[in-house]
Amino acid sequence: MRILVVDDDAMAGEMTGAVLEGMGHEVVLAEDGVDAASKLNADGGIQMIISDMNMPMVSGIDLFRELREQGSTLPFILLTGDEPAGLLQQEPKLDACLLKDFSLEETLAETMAAVLARHAMS
Numbered sequence: 001m002r003i004l005v006v007d008d009d010a011m012a013g014e015m016t017g018a019v020l021e022g023m024g025h026e027v028v029l030a031e032d033g034v035d036a037a038s039k040l041n042a043d044g045g046i047q048m049i050i051s052d053m054n055m056p057m058v059s060g061i062d063l064f065r066e067l068r069e070q071g072s073t074l075p076f077i078l079l080t081g082d083e084p085a086g087l088l089q090q091e092p093k094l095d096a097c098l099l100k101d102f103s104l105e106e107t108l109a110e111t112m113a114a115v116l117a118r119h120a121m122s
Contacts, residue, residue, distance in 0.1 A: 002026045002043070006036040006051035006063065007079075012100070016050060016079065019105050023112075033058025037066070046074065048112070052100070053080035053087065061091050068093065075115045079104075095119075 003025050007013030010031065017027040028043060030036035032055050040046055049067070053060040060078045067074070077096045080087055084097040095115045098107055 001047045002028065002045045003048045003050060004028045004030060004036060004039060004043075004046045006030045006033065006049065006055070006060070008032050008052065008055040012052065016104070016108075019108055020050070022105075023109055032056065033060075033063040033066070036063060040067070040072070040074075048075045048077070048115075050077045050079060050108075053078050053082065053097075061087065061094075064091065064094060073119075075112075075119050077108075077111060077115060 003020055005013050005016050005027055007016065008031055013029050017029055020027050028039055028046060030039050034057065051060040051063055064076050064078065075095045077098060078087060078094055079098050079100040081100055084099055087097045088094055096111045098111055
């Protein structure tokens, strides 16, 4: 699967990308919401978006809302250093929100499987 990883922290984006590549996925990195939008427009093969929450200019939630307004239905997982439950209450249409911590390698695989299963049913 081709996955767009959006993170203003290059090292964090590369770490998330490495986890995904280790799972057999192809990764496209974007450094912020503006870069993500241009990469999505240029690459029709992207099948999922995994975005950091706290970024300058366009936050992860703002990016999600903007994409949904444009009609995108791509699975969208938000990564955060904050409490995920609060963000899901703020934006219940998010496919998933995960704590960006040391367990990401395990939680990301499980979460992706659940999100993809839900998208396959809809």
